[in-house]
Amino acid sequence: MSNTPTTTMCLDPELKNEAMRVLKPLWLNMTGVVTLLLKAVVRENGLPFGVTLGNKEKDGD
Template sequence: MANTPTTTMRLDPELKDEAMKVLEPLGLNMTGAVTIFLKAVVRENGLPFDMTLDDGSGKAI
């Protein structure tokens, strides 16, 4: 990947550590996981999951 730009993200350190514990056994690093997510955003032309509000009952409102 020639001329790949560097991107900086600010993440909660605890969230990053927890995510890495999940990603590493999958053979992924943060760059790979973000790339997969962004490719899914492009493919779906939006977020690759539903976003709903939850009223606390577990049911979307």
């Protein structure tokens, strides 16, 4: 990691704490999770999960 740049993210503190609570038993930290996500984005050439607007019937519309 000789030329690894530092990246800053703004996160909701409560969300970050909850995520870290889940990740700790998995032996993952925020850097590892972001790296996993970005590698999957590159591999899939997009988000590695479906993104939808939701179910109108479920949302009550």
